[in-house]
Every structure is written in C-alpha cells, then in structure tokens.
Amino acid sequence: MSPVSKERIAALRVAILAVLGQSASELFLRRIDTILEDCSAGKLTAAQTCEKVQKLVSLFIDEGKAREIGSRCAPIVMKETASEK
Numbered sequence: 001m002s003p004v005s006k007e008r009i010a011a012l013r014v015a016i017l018a019v020l021g022q023s024a025s026e027l028f029l030r031r032i033d034t035i036l037e038d039c040s041a042g043k044l045t046a047a048q049t050c051e052k053v054q055k056l057v058s059l060f061i062d063e064g065k066a067r068e069i070g071s072r073c074a075p076i077v078m079k080e081t082a083s084e085k
Helices: 006-023 026-040 046-060 064-084
Strands: none
Touching: 006 026, 006 046, 026 046, 026 064, 046 064
16 A cells, blocks of 8 residues: 555645534544545555544544545545546
C-alpha cells in the first residue's frame, strides 16, 4: 500500500472539517488527524480512511454528518484510486 498524496490528505481533512464544523471537540479532531496520519504513512488507503472517519463520526456525533462526509470524500477517494492504476 502506497501513501496517499499530501494534497489528497489535505482535501480529505478540509471536507471532514467542513461537515463537522463546531460540533466536534479538539480531542475528537485529534483522533481524526491520527487517522489521516495513518493514511499519509501508507497504513490505510484513502477509502479505508474515509470509512474509518465515517464510523467514528457516526458513533460519536451524528449519522447524518457521517453520510455527508462520505459523499464529500467520495470524489477524493475516486481520484486517489484512479491515480494508483
């Protein structure tokens, strides 16, 4: 598994933060940053990262926000998947 580009990681982070806004604590955002760091280190694919963040948001914040994160991250994941081939 190769690391996801820094630009795509930044795009994922922007999409996630746009959905969460003020509804997430600093501690929760650090947990998301840890997941994104795993992605940039090549431990997770962009798709796995998005799914993991969605599950976390669904469990602790709101299922609707988790779905919105999935829809906002889908184009980024698709671009990353296409560039790997």
